[in-house]
Amino acid sequence: MFRTVLTILYVLALALGLGGASAWYVTERFAGFDPLTIGQWTGSPQAGAGRADPYARARAARTSDVPLGTAEGLVLTATRDTDGAILNGACAYRIAGRAPAARLWTLRMARPGAGTIEGRPDLPSHLSSRSVLREPDGSFRIMLAPDVQPGNWLHPGHDGPIRLILTLYDTTVAANVGLADVTLPVIEEVECQA
Known part of the structure; x- marks a missing residue:
């Protein structure tokens, strides 16, 4: 008994x-059943669609995110640099290249499995296509570093693992993959003191 x-x-x-x-x-x-991977960036184009898989819906409910519908845009995340190392707030990175055609894009940071990192209000924690400084050819270079950098600079907000979130609003990226050459910014480590 x-x-x-x-x-x-x-x-x-x-x-x-x-x-x-x-x-x-x-x-x-x-990553879901329908992940879209372009370079270091991964997204789920169907996350906000009516036919989203139950795991995408559970993830949205757990994180309190409101996924964008297919026609509204696409959220892409990156957790590793070009060498495959996990992004760390104690390191300095160069995010360079071009963003795909979109009405607006934003770049922000979050802890893995958590919401946006709320850093000090006097330090930049996000950028958008409307505020980024561009090179003459239309490309941009953003420095993600704990120390002040010239030009476009983001402060990581904390030491430890981070993920970058690139949100493209009113874009056709999800529909064009395989039909057109879609490129996203590259994340390269510049130096690391971690």
């Missing part, structure tokens, strides 16, 4: 533990 009760408790604890771990994994790490 006692052995049966222990077995039932063990099975219940195991089921709850594995169920909780799988739910965390799916809402935290799983």
